[in-house]
Amino acid sequence: MKFGVIVFPGSNCDYDCYWVVKRILRKKVDFIWHKERNLSGYDCLILPGGFSYGDYLRTGAIARFSPVMNAVEAYARNGGLIIGICNGFQVLLEAGLLPGAMVSNKSLQFICKFIYIRVENDATPYTNLFHKGQILKIPIAHNEGNYYADVKTIQALNKNNQIVFRYCDEKGTVSKASNPNGAKESIAAICNKEGNILGIMPHPERASERLLGSKDGRGIFESIIKWIESKEAN
Amino acid sequence: MFEAEVFITFKEGLLDPQGIAIKGALVSLGYDNISDVRVGKYICIKLNNQDKDKAKSELEEMCAKLLSNPVIENYRYKIMEKSSE
Numbered sequence: 435m436k437f438g439v440i441v442f443p444g445s446n447c448d449y450d451c452y453w454v455v456k457r458i459l460r461k462k463v464d465f466i467w468h469k470e471r472n473l474s475g476y477d478c479l480i481l482p483g484g485f486s487y488g489d490y491l492r493t494g495a496i497a498r499f500s501p502v503m504n505a506v507e508a509y510a511r512n513g514g515l516i517i518g519i520c521n522g523f524q525v526l527l528e529a530g531l532l533p534g535a536m537v538s539n540k541s542l543q544f545i546c547k548f549i550y551i552r553v554e555n556d557a558t559p560y561t562n563l564f565h566k567g568q569i570l571k572i573p574i575a576h577n578e579g580n581y582y583a584d585v586k587t588i589q590a591l592n593k594n595n596q597i598v599f600r601y602c603d604e605k606g607t608v609s610k611a612s613n614p615n616g617a618k619e620s621i622a623a624i625c626n627k628e629g630n631i632l633g634i635m636p637h638p639e640r641a642s643e644r645l646l647g648s649k650d651g652r653g654i655f656e657s658i659i660k661w662i663e664s665k666e667a668n
Numbered sequence: 669m670f671e672a673e674v675f676i677t678f679k680e681g682l683l684d685p686q687g688i689a690i691k692g693a694l695v696s697l698g699y700d701n702i703s704d705v706r707v708g709k710y711i712c713i714k715l716n717n718q719d720k721d722k723a724k725s726e727l728e729e730m731c732a733k734l735l736s737n738p739v740i741e742n743y744r745y746k747i748m749e750k751s752s753e
Binding site: 541 | 686735
């Protein structure tokens with residue numbers, strides 16, 4: 435089993451992801467420079483957080499045209515697992531691999547703090563160790579995390595069970611008050627219809643060790659591993 | 669040689685928090701005749717094309733592909749001939 439962490443110019447959570455996979459979960463992992471065109475041999479790709487290309491024009495807009503992205507799109511079409519975290523999520527949206535877009539936080543402020551999210555779909559490769567309604571304490575760190583999609587797209591996301599996490603309070607209540615950035619329907623993470631691609635604004639790699647204040651994010655990586663292992667067993 | 673001015677704006681109905689903040693500031697300065705403020709982007713592009721139609725079709729493609737995000741933004745542009753000195 436091997437993970438790949440894609441590194442764009444300006445990615446800055448790449449080492450955190452690498453650390454979690456290699457040192458905490460003891461799995462093989464490579465950094466993949468954004469100029470790479472061959473992605474064979476990987477069981478899961480991680481598009482990490484950061485400020486790819488300085489967030490110029492729009493977040494993720496330029497990284498989306500990095501040479502590696504053609505291979506990422508092919509990898510996605512073949513059903514490969516891809517998790518985009520924060521800026522990685524923004525890149526996946528810009529690439530059209532996930533529906534919708536990110537706009538500035540309603541407060542116009544960069545928000546960096548622990549928040550709570552609620553598991554809405556526990557049947558994905560990323561959430562199979564959780565149960566629906568479970569609450570995770572996990573940090574966000576973004577300026578453009580205000581998820582937007584038109585009414586039709588939001589309806590489709592709900593209908594197809596593509597909303598994977600919602601922002602909530604510590605009791606699991608989803609409300610305007612527990613929505614940190616103004617995201618439509620308090621959306622914190624979505625997957626594509628097939629379920630192999632996840633985009634998530636909060637940072638599970640920053641919440642995978644007790645030392646860091648929470649290890650609730652580790653379950654996302656452990657779910658991925660369980661998913662891959664169950665595929666390997668078949 | 670052509671020069672293009674591209675304007676990118678948020679779609680109608682999309683919340684523009686920057687516009688709201690600016691409106692609030694203008695109103696607090698006493699400009700109370702403002703009903704709405706929306707912020708967009710202005711991009712100036714110099715093109716080496718000789719042919720205007722070609723320049724226009726390339727520009728159209730640039731707007732749709734990279735300069736704007738069709739999920740949240742609209743674009744319009746003006747294209748002007750420039751002497752090449």
